[in-house]
Amino acid sequence: MKVLVGTLNSKFIHSSPAVAYLSAAAEKRAAELDSKGKKGFKIERAEFTINNSDDYIYNEIAAAGYDAVCFACYIWNIEKTLHVCENLKKAFPKMVIVLGGPEVSYDAEELLKAKPFVDVVIRGEGEKVLPDFLEALAAKNDKAVKNEATNDNIGCRIIDGGCVAPEDVPNALNKADDLKILYYETARGCPYNCSYCMSSIDKKIRAFPMERVKKELSKIIDAEPRQVKFLDRTFNWSAERSEEILSFIMENDNGTTNFHFEICAEILTEKLMKLIAGARKNLFRFEVGIQSTNPKTLEAVGRSANIDKVLDNTSKLVAAANCPVHVDLIAGLPYEDMESFKKSFNEVYGLGADELQLGFLKLLKGTVIRAEADKYGYVFDGKAPYQVIKNDFMGPDDMVRLKRIEHVLDDFYNKGGFNRGLAAVIASFKTAFDFYDCFAEFYFREGYQRSSHKKEDNYRILARFAKEETDCGENIKEALYNDLTERMNPEAVKRFDKKGWEI
Structure with a gap:
C-alpha cells in the first residue's frame, strides 16, 4: 500500500514539522511490520505550497x-486542500482521503457530512493513531477502518489522537535547507x-527530555540552516530550562544560524536577560505578543498580564541591541475601541522594536473567543482565516482604517530603511499613531x-507626503537621503539621483 503524507505550506521558505513527525511515525511502524513479515x-512525503496551482x-x-493520501490542514490551506482532495476522489474513488490538523479537528462531524469525499478525520495529534490506522488499512480490517465515504455512521470515521506524550513523538527533523525556515519544538502545550x-486548549506543558533536545540541536547546528524557528508557544515558561537551551546554543554557535523564539516578556528574569545580552549579535530573535495594553481587554481574553512589567522587560x-525583537498587536479584541487601540499602538511603538506586527483577530475554530462571539458582537469572515x-x-470602517495603517507600517517601518526619515516626520505629529x-x-x-x-520609490512617496501634508518642508529629504544611501546599493543610489525626487 502506497501512502502520501503531505501538506500545503503558506510559502516556499516554510517547512512542515507535522509532515516530518507523522511520516517518521508511520515509517517506523511500516518497518516494524516488514520485520514481522x-x-x-x-x-x-510531499510539501506543496498554496502558491502551487x-x-x-x-x-x-x-x-x-497512491492508495491513501493524508493531509495536514490549517487556516492557510484548507480551501485548496479540500478542492484537490475532491478531485482526487472523483478520479480515484478507492483512494482513501485522510485529513488532520486544527482546521478539521473541531468540526469533524460537520466536515464529513458536507464533504463526503473525505473518508477519515484525525482529531488532535496523530503520531500514534495515524500508524494504527494505516496498519489496519493495509490489513483491510474493515472493523478498524470503516473508511467508506457512504458510511452514515460519522463517528466511525473520526479518530481521536488526543495529546501525544513526549516519549511517543518520533525523532524527526526536516532537512536543514538554507532556503527554508527549519521549525523545531522542545515542548508542546501552553x-x-x-x-x-x-494553544490555550492544551494547557499542560509536555516538555521533551533535555538530552533529546541537545542531541537534536547539535544536528541542527552542524547542518547550518539559515534560521531555526522554535514552535514552543511560550519558550521561557521555565526560566531554568530556557537558560539551559540558550546556553547550549551559545556554546555551540556555528556563527551563521539564528534562532527565533516566542516569549512572554512578563516572566523574563534578570538572569535570562543578562544571558541573552551576552550572545552573538543576531544569534537570537525574540517575538513578544503584547497584543494590547488595555487591562480590561487583556482580562477579557484571559491574559492577566502586568502590562507595565511587559513593556519594561521588552524595552x-x-x-x-544584540537580538532583533518583534512585537505584536491584535486589532479587534474585546473592549478595544479606536482610542484604546491608538493608546496601545503608541505605547508599543515607543518601545522601538525592530518590527511591530499589526495583526487582526482571527476567530479560530475551537477557541473560547469564537464560542463567545455573540457576547462581544463579533461578525467575522466565514472562510479561513475567519478574520x-x-x-x-x-x-x-475602523477595521479598514487599521488595515491601511498596517500596509504602510509594514512597508515603511517593518521592512526597515527609514529610521531617520520616520523620526523626522513623526516629530511633526502628536503621536506615532497620528502619523x-x-x-x-x-x-x-x-x-x-x-x-x-521599488524601495527607492517609497522614499519619494514619504518625501511627497511630508512636503504636502506636514510642515517638515525640504528638511525631510536630507534625512531620507541618508536613509537611502545607507540602505540601497550604489547602483540604486545612482538611479535615484538621476531620476530625482519626483514619483
Missing part, C-alpha cells in the same frame, strides 16, 4: 498512484489561557496601493 505500507498539486499526486489562541530586551469584520467596539493614520489616508487617497513600488 506482515502486510505493510510505504510512506512518501490546484492542477499542479493534483497531477503530482495523481501520477504517483501555560496561558488566551481565548483567541488554539530592556530592545535596549540590549474579524466588526464587533461592538470597532465598526467595519501612520494620516500617512495611510494620503497613501491610499493617492492610489499608491494599486501597484507595487
Whole structure:
C-alpha cells in the first residue's frame, strides 16, 4: 500500500514539522511490520505550497498512484486542500482521503457530512493513531477502518489522537535547507489561557527530555540552516530550562544560524536577560505578543498580564541591541475601541522594536473567543482565516482604517530603511499613531496601493507626503537621503539621483 503524507505550506521558505513527525511515525511502524513479515505500507512525503496551482498539486499526486493520501490542514490551506482532495476522489474513488490538523479537528462531524469525499478525520495529534490506522488499512480490517465515504455512521470515521506524550513523538527533523525556515519544538502545550489562541486548549506543558533536545540541536547546528524557528508557544515558561537551551546554543554557535523564539516578556528574569545580552549579535530573535495594553481587554481574553512589567522587560530586551525583537498587536479584541487601540499602538511603538506586527483577530475554530462571539458582537469572515469584520467596539470602517495603517507600517517601518526619515516626520505629529493614520489616508487617497513600488520609490512617496501634508518642508529629504544611501546599493543610489525626487 502506497501512502502520501503531505501538506500545503503558506510559502516556499516554510517547512512542515507535522509532515516530518507523522511520516517518521508511520515509517517506523511500516518497518516494524516488514520485520514481522506482515502486510505493510510505504510512506512518501510531499510539501506543496498554496502558491502551487490546484492542477499542479493534483497531477503530482495523481501520477504517483497512491492508495491513501493524508493531509495536514490549517487556516492557510484548507480551501485548496479540500478542492484537490475532491478531485482526487472523483478520479480515484478507492483512494482513501485522510485529513488532520486544527482546521478539521473541531468540526469533524460537520466536515464529513458536507464533504463526503473525505473518508477519515484525525482529531488532535496523530503520531500514534495515524500508524494504527494505516496498519489496519493495509490489513483491510474493515472493523478498524470503516473508511467508506457512504458510511452514515460519522463517528466511525473520526479518530481521536488526543495529546501525544513526549516519549511517543518520533525523532524527526526536516532537512536543514538554507532556503527554508527549519521549525523545531522542545515542548508542546501552553501555560496561558488566551481565548483567541488554539494553544490555550492544551494547557499542560509536555516538555521533551533535555538530552533529546541537545542531541537534536547539535544536528541542527552542524547542518547550518539559515534560521531555526522554535514552535514552543511560550519558550521561557521555565526560566531554568530556557537558560539551559540558550546556553547550549551559545556554546555551540556555528556563527551563521539564528534562532527565533516566542516569549512572554512578563516572566523574563534578570538572569535570562543578562544571558541573552551576552550572545552573538543576531544569534537570537525574540517575538513578544503584547497584543494590547488595555487591562480590561487583556482580562477579557484571559491574559492577566502586568502590562507595565511587559513593556519594561521588552524595552530592556530592545535596549540590549544584540537580538532583533518583534512585537505584536491584535486589532479587534474585546473592549478595544479606536482610542484604546491608538493608546496601545503608541505605547508599543515607543518601545522601538525592530518590527511591530499589526495583526487582526482571527476567530479560530475551537477557541473560547469564537464560542463567545455573540457576547462581544463579533461578525467575522466565514472562510479561513475567519478574520474579524466588526464587533461592538470597532465598526467595519475602523477595521479598514487599521488595515491601511498596517500596509504602510509594514512597508515603511517593518521592512526597515527609514529610521531617520520616520523620526523626522513623526516629530511633526502628536503621536506615532497620528502619523501612520494620516500617512495611510494620503497613501491610499493617492492610489499608491494599486501597484507595487521599488524601495527607492517609497522614499519619494514619504518625501511627497511630508512636503504636502506636514510642515517638515525640504528638511525631510536630507534625512531620507541618508536613509537611502545607507540602505540601497550604489547602483540604486545612482538611479535615484538621476531620476530625482519626483514619483
